[in-house]
Amino acid sequence: MKGKIALVTGGMGGIGTSICQYLAKENALVIATYHHRENRDAALAWQTAQKNLGYDIQTCHVDVCDFSSCTDMVVSLEKIYGRIDILVNNAGITRDIPFHKMEVSQWNDVLRTNLDSVFNVTRNVINGMIKNNYGRIINISSINAQKGQYGQTNYTAAKAGMHGFTKSIAQEVAKNGITVNTISPGYIETNMVMSLSTSILNKIIEQIPVKRLGQPEEIARAVTFLAAEKSSFITGSNLVINGGQYLL
Numbered sequence: 430m431k432g433k434i435a436l437v438t439g440g441m442g443g444i445g446t447s448i449c450q451y452l453a454k455e456n457a458l459v460i461a462t463y464h465h466r467e468n469r470d471a472a473l474a475w476q477t478a479q480k481n482l483g484y485d486i487q488t489c490h491v492d493v494c495d496f497s498s499c500t501d502m503v504v505s506l507e508k509i510y511g512r513i514d515i516l517v518n519n520a521g522i523t524r525d526i527p528f529h530k531m532e533v534s535q536w537n538d539v540l541r542t543n544l545d546s547v548f549n550v551t552r553n554v555i556n557g558m559i560k561n562n563y564g565r566i567i568n569i570s571s572i573n574a575q576k577g578q579y580g581q582t583n584y585t586a587a588k589a590g591m592h593g594f595t596k597s598i599a600q601e602v603a604k605n606g607i608t609v610n611t612i613s614p615g616y617i618e619t620n621m622v623m624s625l626s627t628s629i630l631n632k633i634i635e636q637i638p639v640k641r642l643g644q645p646e647e648i649a650r651a652v653t654f655l656a657a658e659k660s661s662f663i664t665g666s667n668l669v670i671n672g673g674q675y676l677l
């Protein structure tokens with residue numbers, strides 16, 4: 430991937446960090462986004478920590494819920510790096526609660542961060558990719574989009590929406606050398622999952638045939654595979670990585 434420019438939203442989170450490292454190992458020039466402007470120092474500390482591990486990763490700010498923030502980011506990245514070749518729509522949140530108790534804000538926050546974000550970032554990146562006749566877009570969905578999950582009507586609606594988006598845009602931009610795919614991770618050992626109570630977590634692990642949580646690296650290496658130039662015949666697909674917990 431030498432010479433390729435890769436943008437990873439939520440690139441400093443659990444799965445995002447691993448995706449950045451794997452793309453960097455493949456010699457892509459990687460840009461990880463951070464969410465809150467006031468966290469610039471934390472972002473720089475993350476960047477230094479990555480550098481100490483041998484990964485040279487660039488950083489930039491974006492709020493993926495805000496279309497104009499995404500426009501500002503893409504305009505500035507295209508000015509600095511010339512183009513974006515690889516986009517990983519990875520930023521996401523949960524606000525789990527049974528539907529009958531769900532507040533409008535819990536619905537809106539999750540839909541905006543997990544689904545509107547995919548429009549906001551991709552819409553700003555796509556014309557550059559079309560112009561360059563090249564692109565790799567990877568959307569991070571979830572096992573729960575497919576199986577449903579008690580307490581996650583908001584999250585599963587958003588993550589399922591990604592599949593329709595992926596299949597439609599994949600058809601539109603196939604002629605432009607751009608592939609668009611979705612990865613559906615199962616339960617992966619990051620803060621998002623580790624903040625569940627121990628009893629809930631133990632019940633979940635019992636339901637996973639491999640009897641353990643997934644590791645961020647197990648998602649990152651699949652991202653790298655789909656992001657490769659040679660993966661040009663894979664588009665509109667969904668890659669399931671869930672330890673056998675839910676099989677279609």
Ligand code: CAA
Binds near residue numbers: 526570
């Ligand atoms: N199926 C059926 N009933 C369930 C259930 C389930 N899976 N989970 C909970 N319930 C029932 C309970 O048995 C209980 O019933 P009673 O009132 O009759 O006793 C009722 O729901 C309330 O359960 P809780 O005490 O747990 O209620 P709560 O309000 O404290 O929490 C919850 C509800 C937030 C949904 C909590 O159960 C929870 O966090 N569940 C896990 C949700 C989950 O898996 N989230 C994934 C997060 S990680 C992620 O999203 C990444 C990814 O993509 C995989």
Ligand code: NAP
Binds near residue numbers: 442445493542
């Ligand atoms: P994480 O560690 O919480 O990372 C999520 C990242 O998204 C954080 O860096 C977060 O930044 C960023 N983010 C949130 N809101 C944002 C916004 N409005 N603008 C820009 N960035 C924002 O969680 P993770 O487990 O690595 O999850 C990464 C992706 O994988 C998510 O889309 C998640 O839904 C998906 N996924 C996770 C699992 C799992 O089991 N862990 C399973 C399936 C799918 P801040 O922390 O600064 O807000």
